[in-house]
Amino acid sequence: MVGKPQQRTKRTQERILAAARDLFENNGYEATSVDAVATRAGVAKATVFAHFTDKASLLIAAKIQRLEALGADMRATIDDSATDCPARYLAQVFRPWLALYREDPEFARLFLSQSTLNDGPWTRQFLEVCGLLEAHAARAVARLHGEGRLRPELDPETVTQGILAFYYHMIVGHSLGALPDAGTQESLFDRLIETWMHGCAPPAGA
Incomplete structure (x- = not known):
């Protein structure tokens, strides 16, 4: 008690x-x-x-429940969604995270500067969630590879790292104003995914 x-x-x-x-x-x-x-x-x-260690820890703590919920939804999407359209499948996995960082540019900048954060329980929890995102991305690509949805000449680990690098690039691009809106950002992501996958492209707003 x-x-x-x-x-x-x-x-x-x-x-x-x-x-x-x-x-x-x-x-x-x-x-x-x-x-x-x-x-x-x-x-x-x-x-x-x-x-709270500092103001950054306050912002992390204010967002952590949503991040954990997004992580749980991401895992469920990876495990349960149909993969007949790989590009749509990966769009469902990543777009909620991209939306979060578009909605809150200041939190996006905090996410991009993880190495500058002071150590503390909230920072460690935040970094754990970020690490899970990368692990979940690897699981999603591994599932597509196992089902023959990935182009056979491509290595799943390399594809995973490429997707994550592009994901970070889009967050930076939005923060700097180079990718100013959801449509531009998501269209760019879709075109990248289409080059690696067998299957359809995701429709707009998927």
Whole structure:
């Protein structure tokens, strides 16, 4: 049974996270200070730092549930979706992640600068989710390879790394304004996948 001090700690953490989510959503990450989060949550600034290493950890914590849900959905898609159209299959695997980083460019920049993050429980949890994304991508390509959907002259590991590299490229491209909208980004991704797969191309908005 969770004791009262632990319950109070959990409630305080939830209050800080709720304040951070609200401020990040309304003011943006850069314009939101830890002082503002503490004031909104009704706690001391030191209390915020007692739960979260820094502001980046707050942003990670605010997003982690959605990331974990996306990871679970990704695994289910990989295991359960039909692969008769490989390009559509991989679009279903990756497009929800691309949408997340389009919606929140500041979080995308944090994702792209993982090596600069301070160590801590939230950072480690975030890096674990990122690692699972790469492992799931390998599983998706391995399934296509096993079912004969991958062009036979191609190595599955190389294809996986190519897809992931292009995935990161599209996040960077959107952050810099070179791939300004979903249609441009997804069309580019689709054309890349089509060169590696046997089967149909995904329709627009797949």
